[in-house]
Amino acid sequence: MSGPTGLVVEGLRKGFGGRTVVDGVSFTLPPGGSLGIVGESGCGKTTTARMLVGLERADGGTVHLDGVDRSMRPRGRAGRLERARGIQLVFQDPYVSLDPRIPVGACIEEVRRLHFPLDRADRRHRVAELLDQVGLGEREAAELPRRLSGGQRQRVAIARALAAEPKVLILDEAVAALDVSIQAQILDLLAGIRRASGVAFLFVSHDLAVVRHLTEEVAVLRGGRVVETGPTVRVLTEPQHPYTRLLLDSVPRRGWDPGRIAAGRRAPA
Amino acid sequence: MSAVLTPAVRRPLLRRLRPLGNGPLFTVAVLVLGVLVLVAALAPLIAPYDPEALDLRSSLVGSSADHLLGTDQSGRDVLSRLLYGARTGLLGPLLVVGLSTAGGLLLGTVAGWRGGWADAVLSRLMDLVFSVPGLLVAIMFVAVAGPGLTAPVIAMAVAYTPYVGRLVHGLARQEKARPYLESYRVQGWSGWTICVRHLLPNIAPTVLAQSAINFGYALMDLAALSFLGFGVQPPAADWGAMINDGESALQQGATMPALAPSVCIVLAVVAFGIVGEGIADRLARRER
Ligand SMILES: Nc1ncnc2c1ncn2[C@@H]1O[C@H](COP(=O)(O)OP(=O)(O)O)[C@@H](O)[C@H]1O
Ligand SMILES: [Mg+2]
Numbered sequence: 153m154s155g156p157t158g159l160v161v162e163g164l165r166k167g168f169g170g171r172t173v174v175d176g177v178s179f180t181l182p183p184g185g186s187l188g189i190v191g192e193s194g195c196g197k198t199t200t201a202r203m204l205v206g207l208e209r210a211d212g213g214t215v216h217l218d219g220v221d222r223s224m225r226p227r228g229r230a231g232r233l234e235r236a237r238g239i240q241l242v243f244q245d246p247y248v249s250l251d252p253r254i255p256v257g258a259c260i261e262e263v264r265r266l267h268f269p270l271d272r273a274d275r276r277h278r279v280a281e282l283l284d285q286v287g288l289g290e291r292e293a294a295e296l297p298r299r300l301s302g303g304q305r306q307r308v309a310i311a312r313a314l315a316a317e318p319k320v321l322i323l324d325e326a327v328a329a330l331d332v333s334i335q336a337q338i339l340d341l342l343a344g345i346r347r348a349s350g351v352a353f354l355f356v357s358h359d360l361a362v363v364r365h366l367t368e369e370v371a372v373l374r375g376g377r378v379v380e381t382g383p384t385v386r387v388l389t390e391p392q393h394p395y396t397r398l399l400l401d402s403v404p405r406r407g408w409d410p411g412r413i414a415a416g417r418r419a420p421a
Numbered sequence: 422m423s424a425v426l427t428p429a430v431r432r433p434l435l436r437r438l439r440p441l442g443n444g445p446l447f448t449v450a451v452l453v454l455g456v457l458v459l460v461a462a463l464a465p466l467i468a469p470y471d472p473e474a475l476d477l478r479s480s481l482v483g484s485s486a487d488h489l490l491g492t493d494q495s496g497r498d499v500l501s502r503l504l505y506g507a508r509t510g511l512l513g514p515l516l517v518v519g520l521s522t523a524g525g526l527l528l529g530t531v532a533g534w535r536g537g538w539a540d541a542v543l544s545r546l547m548d549l550v551f552s553v554p555g556l557l558v559a560i561m562f563v564a565v566a567g568p569g570l571t572a573p574v575i576a577m578a579v580a581y582t583p584y585v586g587r588l589v590h591g592l593a594r595q596e597k598a599r600p601y602l603e604s605y606r607v608q609g610w611s612g613w614t615i616c617v618r619h620l621l622p623n624i625a626p627t628v629l630a631q632s633a634i635n636f637g638y639a640l641m642d643l644a645a646l647s648f649l650g651f652g653v654q655p656p657a658a659d660w661g662a663m664i665n666d667g668e669s670a671l672q673q674g675a676t677m678p679a680l681a682p683s684v685c686i687v688l689a690v691v692a693f694g695i696v697g698e699g700i701a702d703r704l705a706r707r708e709r
Pocket of ligand 1: 168173191192193194195196197198199200
């Protein structure tokens, strides 16, 4: 073996009640790299992300992180923690992903206590640092989630995910539930975190513009299959697959023609 | 995208219960229960007579300044027996509700959280217990272990467990799928820790509402068992046993020895029902 190999996903499959939702998805995310997964709503993005963090059991395929197989459910505390430090997830909707009973600073501290029980002395300091990294201060730390805005909550969720110091951070539509103006702030924040921390990003979105901001590589998902992968810039400027072209055309901009898109959408079934 | 509020709202319990005081019926019910608890606690201080002291010369005396509610056939002061009766009247259901809530929380959480075969086995088990009439089980227990408080309490606790278990099962399944709990799993917490530290506090108010309702039913069932002679035995002061005792007094035209404990049972059962339903209503309204 020559150094860490990153996240390697091969032939991942999942069905619900006989309907295949993720159908042989493969991709690679190098250490510290960034990969976007784009596709229309319902194409299996969230299901894929959930399988990667172990919230959903895959029907088939393998997931390796730096050569370690993640397909099996971990046994025991050490395995569980190790696995958690591999991949963390930021959920789509920050209005339901934070425990309403727990002040947000404490919820980040909990993660530190779980994963780094030994550095008791500077735990508070690390928590403050994590919050600072997402632009939150002591005042916000003492609040319950319901006292914070959607953008602030998502910042907390990002800090909470980073608290475990994961190798890979999955962001599942992490800005979709937020106002457009707030979206830009969070995307800037994420770009900064990526530069500063070296954590690999798996950025899941139905929005190509969002992916363009943040990822070097992109995989286009359609009906549970990857139809195109490549450097984000190339895929977005010279799409090879008709479906990618369609997705690109669906982004409103100058010369945008909804009629042509609708017609195109009907054509390549 | 709406700001979805998760159903199980998490505020300190007392603050959560305070707005319930809006309905006058609820307030009255809470007062009734408060008085009941006070009476049970203070019975030895406020009871004018020894509840078990026989005085055959003053058998079935009507209500008077000496005996506010008169005496029973054996000349025991009905009021004193009533006040002392609040003790077993509350202790029995308290044990039943405590045990069945603990059992139901355990079975329901394991079934709902684990799913799979654990769910299948535990759910069938609860269905089975559910389908057997609790009073019948209690009578069987008494046949083996003898009458008293213990056997009926254990039997009723077993019988009530599926009621709590089914409720908890549904709640656990529902909460487990919420992102805030899923995020604990992603963080690497054990299922046990998540359930105890985060799931239980979030479903506790709903379970509490059910337990309050069960309390009333348990009180009624235990009273029925005493009435039938399977529960607390005379001369100990117990409402169910008092009604049984009072039957012969009824034939002699004295209504109070049977009527007074009956009224107490009805009051307590109704009050627990109102309080439980009140809490449940409030939670349901908040969920919308
Ligand atoms: N737990 C589930 N049970 C049944 N169907 C599901 C479940 N989760 C997702 N699906 C279905 O799988 C498909 C893909 O869903 P999802 O992965 O959430 O897509 P995306 O995140 O790309 O919008 C959808 O049609 C959805 O209805
Ligand atoms: Mg999704």
